[in-house]
Amino acid sequence: MSMLILILFGILILGGGIAALYIEDTVSAIVAAGVVSLLASLVYLIVGAPDVAMTEAAIGSALTTVVFLFAWSRIRSNAEAEAEDEVFAEEMHTARNEERAGAEGKGKGKGRRGKREGRLGND
């Protein structure tokens, strides 16, 4: 009986590990990895190692999952902030270009300098 349960848990652990590898959504993958740890702690409990089971449940499935989630949220918010900064820089760039274009329009025929600036701004 306990052998059957062990085999079942083993298959579930394998499934969880494969899911953690292949799921596209990172948060779901992290949760799948946590489930693998939880099942492993159950296996330890069944084979008679309650000390290791406690460690695995507390560190492997609880704390590691949370640390991964925290790290993921940090990475994501960093990426968002960078994207925001890029958009901001883009806006500044276009604004400067428009300014330059305006200056060029006003100062047509002022000679070489205006032309060169206009060319720089266009590319």
Place this chain on the structure above:
Amino acid sequence: MIKRLLIILTLTAIAFGLYPLAWGVKDARQLSPLAAGYVENSVEELGTSNVVTAIVVSYRGLDTLGEVTVLFAAAAGVTLLMTAGKSERRKKRPVSRGKDGKDTKDGSEGGADRARRQGSELLAAGAAFLFPIIWLFGIYIFIHGHLTPGGGFQGGVVIASAVLLLILSDCRQELGHTVLQLTEALSGAAYVGVGLLGLWMAAGFLDPRFLAAGEFGQLFSAGAIPIIYSLIGIKVGAELTGIVDSLRRCS
């Protein structure tokens, strides 16, 4: 193509190498001589009812000290990395925010921001109710390490998870960093100090037998093992709390 072939070759080699190991596994009907020695002698020598604790704290006490050191180095690294990133961001952020004109600190956006980082009322009430109970459970685990399964590491993680619950319910929760660092440093030093006491008054470093073994199965028994495991629990709890604290980000 070559890459895939190499991967398959490596996998086959690993499978071939591990095959005798996996095939040779049998249900052990007998303890190995070393394990039998531990099981037979630990009760008499140390008076612990949990043999695992006797091995972790006493027979392999130096390994545990190394483990605690590794954890300390990891926690110090995480804190260093995270705080370095934080100060850099603080320097960078306000400039672009200010020019952008999207100051989130005032106006209606501020309210939504606060609601998002505070967690629901249910979570806040549940965390406030559960925090002392989880904390107590963690302390119970490491104080009873010599009697029941579990010990310093497990209890410390449980304590850190209680703090984590508090942080989840309210991200702006202030933690006393000085208290955390002092607790961690003092318990670590006390751990080594108790080990040295064992060297001085008993057979060797981290020998817990300089205190009386007491009555088998009681809380105050097994020499200095409860003291050592409690110190480890406090140290691990403080370290992991520090890691969780330095990793959080309140959006």
